[in-house]
Amino acid sequence: MTQTRTVSRNKLFGIPLPAGHTGVDLIISALRIIIVALIIIGAGNTLLEGRFTFEQWLALLFAGLAQGSIYALIALGYTLVYGILRMINFAHGDVFMAGAFTTVFLANSFRQSGFLDSQPLLAILILMGFAALVSMTVAVLLERIAYRPLRNAPRLVPLITAIGASFFIQYTFRGLFGSGFKAYPTVAFLRGTFSVGSINVPIAQLFVFVSAIVLMICLYWLVERTRIGKAMRSVSEDKEVATLMGVNIDLIIVFTFAIGGALAGAAGVINGLFRPQGVNFFMGFFPGIKAFTAAVLGGIGNIPGAMLGGMFLGVIEAIGPNLVLNGLGIPSANQLKDVIAFTMLVLVLIFRPQGILGERLSAEKA
């Protein structure tokens, strides 16, 4: 049955490639070079023209960090769930929406009763708690009803379920609260600015940044220092061993969804105070995708990675259009802010799916 044969090389459009290389490798390398070149040309042009002052860049940076910390909070939900279940909770953006959308009513009633102006910090804390509770409930129900029965199903089945659940949640809230846009009240003390050197930073940005950092520190403490956090980590390392050690897996998974949901809900309120407009049933889609990008960027499954990835994405999104696209001569570059985010998403998935801080996935294949 054996016979001699000539070994043929891989070909790209009929041209033989160096042995061992596939056309795909070559094209991906070419793509990498083109992108790097475009970024350098764009950024170089912008900087040489001196279109923006240093202060303007710093202002963009701060805005990006504020936006990024919201992404980071949502991204934590993706990362926590992925760490434990190895699944992408596609509906997590809608968990964020659930908290933000529901709490808008409470926030406005606080405003009307004057509570928000007399006790702003307390009111904001209550709002965050309420939103966290709503999102947590949605996340836990989601896990219980849609994901738990599918824990051992082929990998695409939970993904399809998650897409379905995403639409279910969106349109449920549309049915409950209507399809119109709502807005959060503006809080007086967030309106001002403070100056660092020669630039003015809006207090709202600082507020967003600080509250996100506080929440992340709480999470870090929870995961690193508490019993249940240790149990979570052990489940994410090895489910079977964790079971043998007496960890209740179901409980840990529910807890993970609950934490992720709570963070997303709190992020919903922070987002609402930072950017009051545009609250509706679809508001979770873009932040959801971007937070997912952030999570992948930082190395999915990796908690500090999600924080870093979120900040990074926020900054890129703020600076990228002005720096690169402007320099390439593309008009109204800020329209393409979301294109930058999505391009980042695709590029990360292509070139570094394990993320900035992630080494684990690639080793897992072994």
Added chain:
Amino acid sequence: MSTLAANWRSVIRSGLIAGGVALYTALIGMLVAFDEREVVRNSFTLGQLLLVAPAVLVGWLSGRQSTQVPAGQRLLRGLVAGLVTSLPLLALMFVSSVVNLRTVLINVDRDLVRLISFDHGVGLSGALMLAGALGVSGILGAFVHLIPARLRHALLTALAWMLGAGILGELVRQLLSQFLDREALSWFLRRDTLKPEPAALLFVVVLLADLFWSWFRETRGRREGPAPRALQFTRVGGLAVLLLLLPLLVGSAISDVLTNIGLYILMGLGLNIAVGLAGLFDLGYVTNFAVGAYTMGVLTSTGVLGIENKMGVTVFNFWLVLPVSLLVAMFTGFILALPVLRMRGDYLAIATLGFGEIIRLLALSDWLKPIIGGAQGVLFIPAPNFFGVELIGPQRLYYIILGACLLAVFVSSRLNNSRTGRQWMAIREDEDVASAMGINTARSKLLAFTISAATGGVAGAIFAAKLGTIFPTSFNLLVSVNVLSLIIIGGLGSLPGIIVGALFLVGLPELLREFDEFRLLLYGTLMVTMMLARPEGLWPSAVYQREVRRGEERAPPQAGEQAA
């Protein structure tokens, strides 16, 4: 004794779940929206039907669990289940009379209260009406089990026909108007609503026909076995004639629905090549649709963006551009597939979703506005012209779409039954092993993406010619999700499944206007419940059935199932 208590507990629990569902349909506004449509004139509406449906279902379930129990007790269980179902709605009724919920929950309004109290308003009589109606529905649900099997089958079939004709009144009207004059039609329908007399007539006719049919089958005995060749030919021939005559039979309005369904079938067939056959979870299928549509738009438009005005090229018409759209879509499909070839499963899904969004945002942007019109889109795309006959209007476009669908069916079934199909199947099952067996997985996947894209491009091109104008808003994520849900719900990898899925998911909401608002809710719910209960889809392909149902023992079909 304890099992008895457990039984009652389960009755109450399922009653509460059903009550939760009923409350949900009330709060999201489904009940009120469906109340707009009368099923049988002056008798009952779709909203009322939806209101009692959970109670009937839960009554049916409660009665089923207890076969040894005497009939009276089974009915009692149905009653209790129905009554429990009404509790959440009763609570809503009273809370809404005390607190104004409407500031938050926009659907808790007077219309809802009127509907759930059966016009009696908040108060004792309204509450009694609601509880009574749901309780009786529960009893009816349980009663179904007590009817002899043959009669039950006939009754349920007759009921389904009657309700179907009532709900799809518009379709019935369109169909009948092809054969009947106005006067005769008005005996059946008033506007789009079935009148009580024809409804009753339909019920009785179907009932008798079904009874006769089951009696006939029993006395003649069954003749099973492969259908003779002649019969198969007749069937295929009959189907062909039906497909050809369909737009003439159903009239223009329904033909329009048919063309929409057809476009979705076409896209479904295309996406099925990537997702169903090769296992490549593509969430950015709209990209191909958009590329096809914009190619058709820019090349044939007689407006400012058209190539005719820009460069004075006038040779392009629909028939010439159709293959061009196909090639352009193939090319973009190929290019976009290259970087994602290494990705698997969920990462691939997210990356392709990213592509879809990038394309939409680019189409919307000012940057490309000089070429593809930005938010204003491309206007003045002429309808196709067939040897001088302008193929305008759905009844003519239907044939183009039918042709494209048949071609897509032919190509995908040929490929699926060839070496290429085997490669895709192997990649879907275990990509590493497929590669170790000598399959160039990158090339196979590229092929799947490219052919899939080509089909989407053709659909987009026809879509552009059909509408005459295209806007970026037509090319959003929802298109991808619609197509994906119809092939998933129909059954991945299954060609008949795609058709069933499209009829159900695209056709039904178009025929039922009230449904449209809840269309995506329906998709979401169906996708989740499908994955939980029947992951292989409504009409699964044989291979997927094996994949999804692994480990479950296959029980031989029971004889009783046929009768039930």
Added chain:
Amino acid sequence: MSNVVLSARGMTKNFGGLVAVDNLDFEIIHGAIASIIGPNGAGKTTFFNCVTGFYPIDDGELIFEGHDINGWSSDHIARAGIARTYQNIRLFNHMTVIENIMVGQEAHLRSTWMGAILGTAGTKRENRESEEEARQLLQFVGLQGKGDLIADNLSYGDQRRLEIARALATRPHLLLLDEPTAGMNPRETAETTAFIRRLRDDLDITLMLIEHDMRVVMGISEHITVLDHGRKIAEGPPKEIQNNPDVIEAYLGRGAAGSTSA
């Protein structure tokens, strides 16, 4: 040209900090049956994975029939003539037995997708021929009559045979068998051992085995390589290996001796 089929020189493979294969030199000559043994985690399967192109190696070279195959993709290597089976059987579980084998033939099928769409005579002929060849292979491995079963429904022993048949369908020069007798009773093990010999004698295929059952290893192989922690600690004919003190210490001396009769 010498009759060395596969040779590795200084081959090294790391996973993060872990060295799975460490500076390995290895040779196998045409028509040989060679075994690789060693305790769990010694790097045996990693070695197979590197040879079949699943992982690129980090250092050293890997020569197959005169070609440096390091960095080649798996399918390329399969087409060059190396086939394998897996420790935990990896069939296409939901495809039929015949379809599984026909996937194995991919390496030398010529028909194209265009041919499939157009239904050309060549495509049809090739399809007929490959199905015919697949049926012959079924006969050869003793699975005749089971061609239309779903692979998942085969018995364990039949699944092992099918996996070998699928590998044979690639028409390999070198066949890597990863624990071919794992989970078999003594009678099945004996049958499989005889069958492996037939592969070499009848089909002129060079064979490399990873195996834990010492009776099989000692009975069948002409050459044994012992790995421990990714390093080669001994090699030679069975008799020598049996008496090698290093091997006894690394392998048999760990209380695992009870399971072997060596």
